[in-house]
Amino acid sequence: MKLRQNPRLGETLYEETLENGLTVKLYPKSGYHKTYAILTTDYGAIDTTFVPAGQTDYVTVPDGIAHFLEHKLFEKADYDAFEKFGQFGASSNAFTSFTRTSYLFSTTSHLKENLDILLDFVQEPYFTTATVDKEKGIIGQEIQMYNDEPDWRLFYTVIGNLYPQHPVRTDIAGTIESIAQITPEELYQAHQTFYQPSNMNLFIVGQIDDPEEVLSWVSANQDAKDFVAPSDINRSLPEEEADGSDIIPYRSLEMPVTRSKSMVGIKGLTDFGTGQEALEMKIKMNLLLELLFGDSSTQVQKLYEQGILDDSFGYEYAIQRSFNFITLGGDTDDAQGLSDALINILEHYQESPDFSEANLALVKRAAIGEYLQAFNSLEAIANQYSDAFFDEVSPFDVLGLIEQVTLADLAQVAAEFFKIEIMTVCHILSEVAQ
Structure with a gap:
């Protein structure tokens, strides 16, 4: 196994790619x-248009199919994975x-058995027309619930403004109309295409007394299965x-x-991929936003004092494969006043008293x-890993990257992003009130 060590934490990450392509990473704590x-x-x-495994032509499947597939994999012909x-x-x-x-799972015992359950239920799909139709009703209720949630509508309206064409504009669960079209055949097709071991990774963290033994359990499970060639x-x-130029500048509901x-x-106009460049951008942007809009920001404090914003205010930088964007906002008695104030801070970041070496x-x-602390x-380690470290970077890389960031780096990021036209x-x- 390949070892990545972090002397400052005194910990080691073990990595191995199995013959079938599955990447396994073990992090003993x-x-x-x-x-x-x-x-x-x-x-x-967002992966709704693709070439199915073994075929040559692109197909487009209904929005929400990845989420639907996640739900259905837990249910098998003779057992339910949650119960197991x-x-x-x-x-x-x-x-x-x-x-x-x-x-995912967490456990204090029976690690081998639970790893087998995890690998088996995810890699061995079972769908029927009856079970798929039943799930449509369940997920449809979930979609309707979120459609009635103002914060959810606010977020997706903003994303739809930024990305009028990209499928990121659509709710991850899809729409009631789109999930009604999903068939068992499409679920099997998506599973065969995207759930091949070479497109997956397994991350295990916590009580791992013998990494070699745990790896042998995973290898034995995979060796017992037949997979199509990657x-x-x-x-x-x-x-x-x-x-x-296709960004919709304003909408209200x-x-x-x-x-x-x-x-x-x-909207970020540059695709930073999913490796170290993306990780570096995420770190820089998070530091920049914290400088300008964090708890210690004097300008945000003034907006609190003026009653323009309250403790619902928040911000986020999302960066994933094929897109990246910033959102910031919250509840207010003056919607126009809040958005104007936030844009003013963004456009005049260099004049902000918070944008300094000391801060x-x-x-x-x-x-x-x-x-x-994380x-x-x-849970924080594993979830962070699954979200941001899919390529050849690891959680150990973050500390050094934070330390290297300079104010000039942040000025460069701000100059690229803080433009009114995007x-x-x-x-x-x-x-x-209307």
Whole structure:
């Protein structure tokens, strides 16, 4: 096995790629009684147009199929995976993002048995027309619930403004209309294409007394199965205007809210991939946003004092395969005033009293502290890994990258992103007030 060591943490990450292409990474944590395992495939909600395994032509499947597939894999002809995990003392879950799907469990015992359950239920699909039709009703109710949620509508309206063509504009769960079209055949097709071992990785963290033994358990499980030969995965995405000229600058919605909601979105025009370049950009952007909009920001504090924003205010930088964007906003009595104030801070970042070497040193110190603290949480390590470290980077790389960031780096990032022509605004206004 390949070893990655972090002397500052005194810990080691073990890595191995099996003959069938499955990447296995083991992260022993001394002093822990629990073990957390997460199996991730590089397949998510945006992957709706692709060439199926063994074919040559592109197909387009209904929105929401990756999320639907995640739900259905737990149910088999003769057992339910949730119940089987419970029999061996494990709790399990799964989630689908725009670009990945992950299945996980945590346990304090029976690690081998639970690893077999995880690998088996994910890699051995079972779908029938009856079970698929039943799931449509369940997921349809979930979709309707989110459609009635103002924050959810605010977020997806902003993303739709930024990406009028890209499938990231669509709810990960799809729409009631799109999931109604899903068939068992399409689920099998997607599974065969994207759930091949070479497109997946298994990350195990926690009580691992003997990494070689745990790897042998996984290898034995995989050796007992027949997989089709690995093949390249070809995906296709709609063309977006390279300069962002197709961005919708403003939309508003009326909903039954007691206070208005305001959000600003910014579209990243550069695709940073999923490796170290993307990780570096994520670190720089998070530091930049913390400088300008974090708890210590004097300009944000003024907006609190003026009553323009409250503790619902937040910001996020999302960077995944084929897209990256910033969102920031919250509840307010003055939707226009809040979005105008946020855009003003963004456009005049260099004049901000918060944009300084001294403040950057403080923000970096806090980020390093949060990073080190996160290594006390098995769930945080594994979830961070599945989200951001799919390629040849590891959680160990983060500390050094934070330390290297300079104010000049952040100025360069701000100059690239903080442009009015790649921004959008969405307001949700109270129906009562209209």
